[in-house]
Amino acid sequence: MTTKIDITLSETKKEKPESGQLEFGRVFTDHMFVMDYSPTKGWHDARITPYEPISLNPSSMVFHYGQTVFEGLKAYRTEDDKVLLFRPEKNMQRLNLSNERLCIPQIDGDFVIEALKQLVAIDKDWIPTAEGTSLYIRPFIIPTEYYLGVAPSKFYRFMIILSPVGSYYKEGIHPVKIFVENQYVRAVAGGTGKAKTGGNYASSLKAQEEASKKGYSQVLWLDGVEKKYIEEVGSMNIFFKINGEVVTPELNGSILEGVTRNSILKMLSHWGMVVSERKLSMEEVYQAYKQGLLEEAFGTGTAAVISPIGEFYYNDEKITINDGETGEISKKLYDTLTGIQKGTHEDIFNWVTEVK
Template sequence: MTNDQINVQLCSTRKEKPDFNNLSFGTVFTDHMFILDYTEGTGWHDPRIVPYQPITLDPASIIFHYGQTVFEGLKAYVTKDKEILLFRPDQNMKRLNRSSTRLCIPEIDEELAITALKKLITVDKEWIPNVAGTSLYIRPFIIATEPYLGVSSSETYQFMIILSPVGAYYKEGINPVKISVESEYVRAVPGGTGNAKTAGNYAGALKAQVAADAEGYSQVLWLDGKEKKYIEEVGSMNVFFKINGEVVTPSLNGSILEGITRKSVIELLEHWDIPVVEKQISIDEIFRAHQEGILEEAFGTGTAAVISPIGELFWQGEKLIINNGETGSLSKKVYDELTGIQTGIKEDPFGWSVKVE
């Protein structure tokens, strides 16, 4: 599908844009959105860009009752030369389809989705902030729209893309965050939906997140659902530890989201010849490494935060302070390199950046 096949309905009145020097995360949205419909027997059809607006659904729509939905998150950046760049959008659309397969949602044409995304960004390009540390957050998602109370997959869907100019995900920015290790609740188990980006995973995590917030912690570090001893991921990030010169991250086991920033960090570290290992690692091993003085750094990776250093872990009444609560040199180096590639400041030897126009 080409740009010419996407119907564009421009809004008659543009919204007032926010102060790009004072952006929060995910609270304001651009003038337009993309919509694509799916009907059983017809497939995906009627691609269109329309003014940003509420959507109307039947109260019996399957999304409301059985949570059949998937989503993605990526960003657009504007360079000093006014070019608009996306970071590995093909990986996001591949993951969207993997999530869809797990939730019995029909796959979308990945090239069509990227074409639509580029077109939407072009229409709303004035919304891309150009202040350091900001970006245009992109949220593609699919919802089941058939009105039916039987437990089954829907016969109709909508694929939508909305855009939001954002600042830092965490108020700490690149400064270290404090993370609480969750010992009571679990996020996912192998064979479940933990490796799919679906709404229910996040709703089920809210109880633990609320408790962590009350204690002054930014996020929850989840342990495995079976033994509650092996590290999996943080609520909005994959996690890495630098132990005695080696970087370790939990291996993908079917219940961990396959992060695109995670994948990029691994490839970047390998490019730098820094030892990096994907393996099962327990929370006990992390505390033992800290006691032995060989836990050098910890950081999370994700689209929203890019790199977020971890300065403290709290587990079973004990506080583990990492690198004196300061940003480590490797965390900073990875952050600078990734954000440099994303914003066009640094050379991209991997071909990760994709020009919008």
């Protein structure tokens, strides 16, 4: 395993966009981190280089069999100009869980976090400061062996790229409308749903496209067997507040264990709220709505942090939540979590790591 990071700085710096005009994932910084894997050397040749295209053989396995994994986390600039990362060790742990499922060699999480810190420090000036903005960090691994055969690759490339971003949804912290999907499925237990791999997202595109045509921001995924139990919303975990209890679907082998999800559960428990992880059917949610007990719903994820849900479209009926307004718990969670991430709230959970 390599322990040395070679650094080559870019001689030509890109023009930085205005913080208030950022989209999500459209602009990238001046540098990237790269390292390679071979059976004889393990992970080696770690380097920070100028951001640039990569060259791969057309027979590289990445183009054919989907053996890829990735992560997503953010860096934030505080009011006193410190740079903070939020729970990066959880992302490294999850990356290795994805690696295990996709037959990719494990990475040294501590070393990658150190590399990530160096990369962010070099491109620190790219971290935006406007409200709701941050520096999105995308680590990913691709197979690079030249081989047209269905088997795990023997060679890999690990990369980290950075992107200054605004809100993931144009609505920001304002509620989104969600279409309950009952035809397509995202994943099934025993598949790759609990891994962060590209195929899970590719399989979601058709339903997302159709929901968008109907005016909905995302789809609510039901389980792949009975199409009855709630799993995720778009690319996020989901929570409901029903009659004072906050409920999120239990991890079942097809649901991704989100870092934000884990953080929300800890925060809610700390606040003394009734919280449960269990199977939750869409019919239970619908009945709670009919009885006036459905108080809030929101998605959680690194990209959006908290995304309140104002409406579901289910069985040809619109389910309006909290009069389509952002709920009290959604707002409190968003303010507290982003406050910890930005350094304006006390970090009682010891979640942030400073980049120096």
